[in-house]
Amino acid sequence: MEIKRINLLHVHEFILLNRIFFTWLSKNSSKCSEKLALNCSQQDVFTIATQLLSYGIRNGYKNLNVSTFLSQWSESYQLDKAISRDSILNHSVFVAINFLVYGVFSIFSTLKAQERLLNEDVLSKNTGIERSIREKARNFLEFLSNFKEVLLQNWDNLLNSSENVDNKSKTKKQKPKIYYTYRLTYQEPGSDIKKYYMGYRGCTTHPLLDESFSSSNLVKELKRQHGSKCLKKKILGIYLTQQEALASEVLYHETLKVDTNKAFLNQAKQTTTAFFYDNTGSIQTDESNEKCSITLKGRNRFTTEGLARLIAYQTARECSDSDREALRQAALARNAQKVVCRYCGNEGQVTAMHRWHFENCKKAPNPSQKSIKEREELRQRMLGFNTNKEKDTE
Structure with missing residues (x-):
């Protein structure tokens, strides 16, 4: 339509x-x-x-x-x-x-x-x-x-x-979402065989005006090969919440067994209405950490264009007086915390203490090589600073 x-x-x-x-x-x-x-x-x-x-x-x-x-x-x-x-x-x-x-x-x-x-x-x-x-x-x-x-x-x-207020205390208007379930009908040109795909979506326009078909890679490939004319979209239901729309999808998939039904393009069956999974307390294995490390090494997080846009955005940002005061109070609260090194017994501000004490402490049984090197570099800088200061006083 x-x-x-x-x-x-x-x-x-x-x-x-x-x-x-x-x-x-x-x-x-x-x-x-x-x-x-x-x-x-x-x-x-x-x-x-x-x-x-x-x-x-x-x-x-x-x-x-x-x-x-x-x-x-x-x-x-x-x-x-x-x-x-x-x-x-x-x-x-x-x-x-x-x-x-x-x-x-x-x-x-x-x-x-x-x-x-x-x-x-x-x-x-x-x-x-x-x-x-x-x-x-x-x-x-x-x-x-x-x-x-x-x-x-x-x-x-x-x-x-x-x-709505985001996590940076910036207010902005957001269009509310409408959640709906839909069914796609795919018919290859020159064939009478039809296949179906059922899913759910959330959009800020009315579902009848939503031009998106599906996030499925298979559906995207069919659309790329044969065009959008071979796909017909039908709205099955409109829901107040994302949970209701997903529950409807679960019921639909379970009833029609879309994962094994040859008439459906769905390659898997939606089986849960949970959106977030609590993995608190779970520990990654050494093998998993090693794989992640190999995958992420050498990866460029930002392109040159992306960095330019990010710099322009950050430069143009304006910080209100209330935001500055909130940041100042948060910094004061952090700096007010005092901790004691368990190796040497010295007490100090939490940020500085973690820099030079605890596992980086000189009296720690197994200080890291990085902390030893940084401590020596700092010692050499201080020696140079004191030498120059003595020359200036003469």
């Missing part, structure tokens, strides 16, 4: 609105659960969402191919079985929100548009929606309308809350 990026979909606003909605909902789920659920079946909400989105596109995003958009999304969500049942939102409402947010974003821009949307002309019998479902749709739209007012009143605070 081809979608123009400019002046068509407010992708960042859509992602931010979803993120704010889910955050707000998690704090107020008990208050609005009845309003959201509406005792409405999945197909009812799906039908409502489809009609309203169609109306919203006709009146807002005129360049979007409505039939293509609806067919792709409806097929994805109707066939998806992997959406987490433990999420705050059930399947029906989650589908409705993703549909409605496109239309509501522009439909509710004026009171007249809102009134027109809620009257009988829009949700009429001609749409195929029964009267009871129309009432539920109106309640749902009124809830979204009220929710938009809450957003507008707190928009500045909500935007500020999306700022």
